Amino acid sequence: MLEVKNLSKAFGGIRVTRDVSFKVEPGERRVILGPNGAGKTTLFNLLVGALKPSGGDILLDNESIVGLSVSQRARRGLSRSYQKNNLFEDLTVRENLALAAASAQGKFAWMSRDSFRDKSVLETVEEVAEHVALADHLDMQVRSASYGSRRQLEVGLALATKPRVLLMDEPTSGVGPSMIDGFHRLLQGLPKELTVLIIEHDMDLAFDVADRITVLNFGEVVFEGTSGETRGNPIVREIYLGEGLEDA
């Protein structure tokens, strides 16, 4: 489904992504682990086209997408939620979701019809709102919504495009245990055929949902394997999980 080949990125002289290669199968749940500054967010930025790589290739369905813009990649079915909320602040929750749905459904350029009254846009809004537990807050102004709701909307925006590949950057960052549980259920409720890459710091969640785990350190892939293999791997324990596992 998604294949990354020898991907590199340097800012000035600092190599933030080093020769990263991996392959994600359709419907796979892939968790990306790594300490702060390992280059996880940078990897996502490269995948969606927000950053241009210094070298390497990205294939979606065996086709290179490195030459495509952010919006072109999004229209190929790549969707992403952000580590730091990146929402339409001065609009309502409903308007946020409708914009995402209309964009994905190609209704954003309509000159004579209102995309916000379109039946399938409205259905997607309701469905996604239900999914991210915002159904009761649709008319809330995003600016005045709670941090938790905004976090849910962040994922909701990515979901409302009905992606084929969903990239989630620390969706549970900064939220409490009950919301992490809720998010866990959300992940389990996602369609089986959806391919998901998720950067996650919560170990229980990561090990539970992952089909496979890729571990980054200093921009490099230092390990890849199943949850079980990752748990037991000495390198991984040393560079990252040492404290993580004790907590768990």
Added chain:
Amino acid sequence: MFFQSHARTAVLLFVLIGLVLYAATGSYFAREIVVEIAILAILAISLDVAAGYGGMVSLCHGAIMGMSAYTYAILSVKFGLPTLPSAVGGIAAAAVFGTAVGWITGRTAGIFFIMATLAFGQMAYTLIFKSRWLGGDDGMGGLDRFDLSWLGINLGDSLSFAVYTVVCLGLVYLAAAWVLRSGFGRTLSGLHSNEDRLQALGVNTVIHRARALGFSGLLAGVAGILAAQHTLYISPELLFWTVSGEILIVVILGGLGTLVGPIVGAVLFVMLKHEVSEYTNHWHMVVGLVLIAAVLAGGRGIFGQIEYWAADRRRAGKEQSAEAGDA
């Protein structure tokens, strides 16, 4: 995000009917004022589409209007085309100019966008100012108004012409409201709010910025035709950046991003100008003071502020009745 409330419809109709009545019962001078208001209001609506809804604060809307007026003059005077196709050509030229500006500035934002539009506008101004063929700073005369005698209307008559400009204002408002309520209009609000995220959702924002300025240019083009038909003479002054600045002042005064506000702003601006200039030559200073007051009061503009208060009271009322329901 655009919405057409009953209050907005009421204010719009009140102003349009008021303008017609003022022209009908007033002197020749009153009709001139109505025409001035209608043209300025169309420009303000055009700029509100770009700036208030799309977040693109342009300082070249005067130039866009001027391009339309000059194209109208070139086609009808230089090439002898009938007035109607000349007007269509003028409006099209304004739309193309707007689209081009939008396209070229597609990746700039904020102050850089403003400066870029200023530069484009001044470029157009200089080109026309320097052109002998177009009369340079002497401008061009010999223009005509539409011949509507087949409808029994004589646009040469000051009252008919005033009513005609008010009708155009109404149509421009309808067109703007129609488009702002479309999928494209929604996209425009998204672009204003968070361009990056919109891109990540699959929208090519450069194309849509260009389209937005193209549509805005088209509306400004209508004002250009009216301006040319009004004085039957045009000069490069139409394109000068201060005209664009004045339009921006009108939009801010009335209420950025309210669509009706800019019309209210145009009425106030023109009235203020004529009233104050009876007493002093420094009417610009008075307008400046009013503008500063409007900005300091929250920047919502006069119509915008009133609308905000009304919404606030409604919210408070709702909460109160909800509390009463709980008790």
